[in-house]
Amino acid sequence: MPFELPKLSYAPDALQPYISKQTIDFHYGKHHQAYVNNLNNLIPGTRFEQATLDQIIKEADGGIFNNGAQIWNHTFYFESFSPAGPREPSGQLATAIANSFGSFGNFKEQFTKSSVTLFGSGWAWLVRKPDGSLEIVQEPNAGNPLRNGMVPILTCDVWEHAYYLDYQNRRPDYLQAFWNILDWEIISKRF
Ligand code: MN
Numbered sequence: 001m002p003f004e005l006p007k008l009s010y011a012p013d014a015l016q017p018y019i020s021k022q023t024i025d026f027h028y029g030k031h032h033q034a035y036v037n038n039l040n041n042l043i044p045g046t047r048f049e050q051a052t053l054d055q056i057i058k059e060a061d062g063g064i065f066n067n068g069a070q071i072w073n074h075t076f077y078f079e080s081f082s083p084a085g086p087r088e089p090s091g092q093l094a095t096a097i098a099n100s101f102g103s104f105g106n107f108k109e110q111f112t113k114s115s116v117t118l119f120g121s122g123w124a125w126l127v128r129k130p131d132g133s134l135e136i137v138q139e140p141n142a143g144n145p146l147r148n149g150m151v152p153i154l155t156c157d158v159w160e161h162a163y164y165l166d167y168q169n170r171r172p173d174y175l176q177a178f179w180n181i182l183d184w185e186i187i188s189k190r191f
Pocket of ligand 1 (some may be wrong): 026027031074157161162
């Protein structure tokens with residue numbers, strides 16, 4: 001069963017003005033689709049032919065890892081957004097963020113800094129560690145913290161293709177916009 005591009009739960013223009021329809025058309029419609037196509041071309045005849053993306057992230061290397069992890073990462077990223085969800089966490093995740101970072105404001109500041117300072121292409125992550133505490137980690141390229149036994153809660157794609165059409169080289173402006181489209185009801189369920 002080949003991998004498929006998951007459907008978005010919102011229209012391509014629903015995240016405007018923060019992320020344009022043009023960016024969704026390219027980032028989701030072209031880049032995300034390309035990772036799906038690439039993986040489907042790479043796995044026939046390998047031991048990953050029937051694997052899940054989680055297995056691929058934990059066990060594969062090279063092109064199979066890169067494309068499999070990029071599918072997972074992009075699905076997780078695009079699923080974090082909605083045009084009208086709550087823009088702050090609640091419940092247990094809100095408590096855990098306050099315990100680990102002092103406040104939601106401090107967390108936003110640290111996550112933004114981690115995203116803006118990540119050199120080159122990659123992903124910033126909020127993860128739950130095995131002891132239940134939260135941490136912000138940077139992963140280069142297609143990196144995914146599942147590979148290190150951590151549970152992803154939130155991610156920000158800082159590859160230039162995620163923001164260049166809307167913000168050109170201004171990654172900090174993209175991060176500022178990012179907080180306005182996150183749906184913390186969806187994100188809180190991951191904790
Ligand atoms: Mn991307």
